[in-house]
Amino acid sequence: MSTRPMVSADELEDIDLASPILHAEYELDAVFRHLRANRPMYWQQPRGEQPGFWVISRYADVNEVYKDKAHFTTENGNALATLLTGGDSASGAMLAVTDGVRHHQVRNLLSKGFSPQMLELIANSLRETVDGLLLAALDRGECDAARDISAKVPLGAICDLLEIPQTDREYLLGLTAHAWSTDYADEPPEESWVAKNEILLYFSKLLKERRGGDRDDMVSLLANCRIDGHPLNAAEQIANCYGLMIGGDETGRHAITGTVLALIENPDQWRALKNGDVDLKTATEEALRWTVPSLHGGRKATGDVVINGQQIKAGEVVSVWISSANRDETVFDAADEFKLARTPNKHFTFAYGSHYCLGHYLGRMEVYAVLDGLRRLVGDLEQIGEERWIYSSILHGMSSLPIKITA
Numbered sequence: 001m002s003t004r005p006m007v008s009a010d011e012l013e014d015i016d017l018a019s020p021i022l023h024a025e026y027e028l029d030a031v032f033r034h035l036r037a038n039r040p041m042y043w044q045q046p047r048g049e050q051p052g053f054w055v056i057s058r059y060a061d062v063n064e065v066y067k068d069k070a071h072f073t074t075e076n077g078n079a080l081a082t083l084l085t086g087g088d089s090a091s092g093a094m095l096a097v098t099d100g101v102r103h104h105q106v107r108n109l110l111s112k113g114f115s116p117q118m119l120e121l122i123a124n125s126l127r128e129t130v131d132g133l134l135l136a137a138l139d140r141g142e143c144d145a146a147r148d149i150s151a152k153v154p155l156g157a158i159c160d161l162l163e164i165p166q167t168d169r170e171y172l173l174g175l176t177a178h179a180w181s182t183d184y185a186d187e188p189p190e191e192s193w194v195a196k197n198e199i200l201l202y203f204s205k206l207l208k209e210r211r212g213g214d215r216d217d218m219v220s221l222l223a224n225c226r227i228d229g230h231p232l233n234a235a236e237q238i239a240n241c242y243g244l245m246i247g248g249d250e251t252g253r254h255a256i257t258g259t260v261l262a263l264i265e266n267p268d269q270w271r272a273l274k275n276g277d278v279d280l281k282t283a284t285e286e287a288l289r290w291t292v293p294s295l296h297g298g299r300k301a302t303g304d305v306v307i308n309g310q311q312i313k314a315g316e317v318v319s320v321w322i323s324s325a326n327r328d329e330t331v332f333d334a335a336d337e338f339k340l341a342r343t344p345n346k347h348f349t350f351a352y353g354s355h356y357c358l359g360h361y362l363g364r365m366e367v368y369a370v371l372d373g374l375r376r377l378v379g380d381l382e383q384i385g386e387e388r389w390i391y392s393s394i395l396h397g398m399s400s401l402p403i404k405i406t407a
Contacts, residue, residue: 004389009034016047017055017319018080020391021185023295029336032057032324041310050084053317059328059348061308062320065299066352072299072318073099074355079298079394081180083317094239096247096355105227107358110240113161113218114361122157123365129156130373138377138407142384145401150256151177153370157362158248162241163217168202175199176249181392183399196242203241204234218244248359251293252366254390254397255349258291259367261401262338263374264381269340273375280375283340284368289347290338292323293363295396297351322348323396380406 006027007015012034015022022028035042035057042055056062065072075091075098077083088097095106133152137143155173164172178187178195203219210220222237232240263270272278299318304311312318326347327335333342350357357363374381385402 007031012039012042013045016050017044018047018050018053018084018393020182020393023393023396024185024389024391028323029327032321032327036324036328041308051317053080053084053319054312056307056318056320057324058308059325059331062322062325062348063352064307065318065320066297066348066355068305069099069354071301071303071305071312073302074299075099076300077298078355080296080317080319081393083298083300083319090235090239090242093233093235094243095358096243099354103354106232106236106240107354109221109225109227110218110244110358113221114358118161119361119365122160122362123369125160126153126157126365126369127372129153130369131377134373134377134405137405141406142402142404145260145403146253146257146387146398147400149370150253150260150401153256154249154252154362154366157252157366158245158359161217161248161362162219162244163215164206172199172202172245173249175202176246177399179246180250181390181395181397181399183388183390185391187391199242199245200238203238203245207234207237207241244359247357248362250395250397251349251357251359251363254293254395255288255291255363255367256370257398257401258293258396259287259370260374260381260403261383261387261398262287262290264383264403266338269338270381272340273371276375278340280368280371282343282345283371284364285345285347286338286340286342287367287371288349288363289326289332289342289345292326292349292396294349294351295323295392295394296321297355320348322351378405378407380404 004025004027008030012031040058040061044053044055046052056065077088078096082088091097130153133149137148151173155169159169175195175198178191179199206219207223211223213220219241222232222240273283296319301312301314301316301318303314329335350360382404384404387398388400390397390399
């Protein structure tokens with residue numbers, strides 16, 4: 001319904017790709033088309049006190065950076081928000097910003113929490129959750145898809161995995177929604193820091209409660225596991241609970257809202273879904289490619305390296321733009337079209353390589369459950385108010401999407 005102004009390629013040198021305001025209030029498709037075609041290895045000059053950084057936009061080059069563990073690290077941060085401001089405080093503790101042997105050890109440990117039995121339980125719970133949310137929205141006739149549906153679907157899944165008490169879930173939802181994004185351009189940065197610290201404090205207490213117990217949830221796994229005979233230290237336990245909570249909630253939430261909007265804006269694809277013309281797993285992959293819940297990934301070069309003929313020097317910050325690579329015309333046919341039957345569909349929404357998102361199971365299950373529920377229960381969708389995009393340089397999604405929904 002709303003049309004955000006399109007930034008032209010001529011304005012490239014004047015914009016800051018690390019700005020949350022830019023991504024919330026403008027469309028950047030033309031900029032990234034220009035970069036892919038003409039400047040795939042683009043160096044954004046420093047902006048005031050903010051350092052410069054590489055912007056990598058082509059699919060093949062993004063793939064090369066993700067695979068190259070020898071020359072790129074996440075231990076200084078995995079997003080521009082931390083890489084350009086001195087690093088990530090969770091470096092070496094949280095899986096997403098840990099490399100080397102410790103990354104391998106902790107990843108193997110956390111993978112045990114995604115057992116087939118647990119995933120089956122979550123899938124059944126997701127179906128019940130989605131059906132309940134959609135039926136409630138149908139009773140009212142209208143709802144805010146972002147707040148009334150999307151926000152509550154992934155929250156249930158990740159909280160089931162962590163076995164968060166029902167009484168605490170809405171509280172955590174309010175915190176995760178403000179940890180890496182804001183609803184308004186002028187929201188004080190203190191809001192984000194308070195939210196992050198509250199989440200860390202919550203899990204510090206929960207880990208103490210689960211220590212020494214015999215439960216099989218992910219929090220208990222972190223609290224009681226041993227690697228080479230030694231328990232994880234407190235920082236690793238808390239940071240990885242935090243990482244699971246944020247990653248498990250944010251990706252699914254924004255993918256679901258974006259999918260609802262895409263179905264409204266592409267009535268032919270809505271009909272294809274409703275008529276059963278597309279496989280739900282295939283449709284899920286296109287929803288994830290199209291919505292791009294994470295705009296970019298970040299790395300720091302640990303040594304001089306050449307990517308696509310361009311030398312990157314040790315110590316330089318590199319950003320790989322998923323939002324651009326997922327629309328690369330050399331990889332995806334009709335890349336700027338939302339096509340639920342698209343196959344193959346090897347998108348970068350969950351990254352690639354050693355830091356491939358551990359929670360990809362949940363993200364896929366959540367989007368699948370919503371598509372399934374919409375196909376079975378909903379007759380029509382209509383946008384009835386202007387959507388509101390979040391302010392973030394890494395997350396891509398909406399905080400509000402008013403819709404009319406009919407059975």
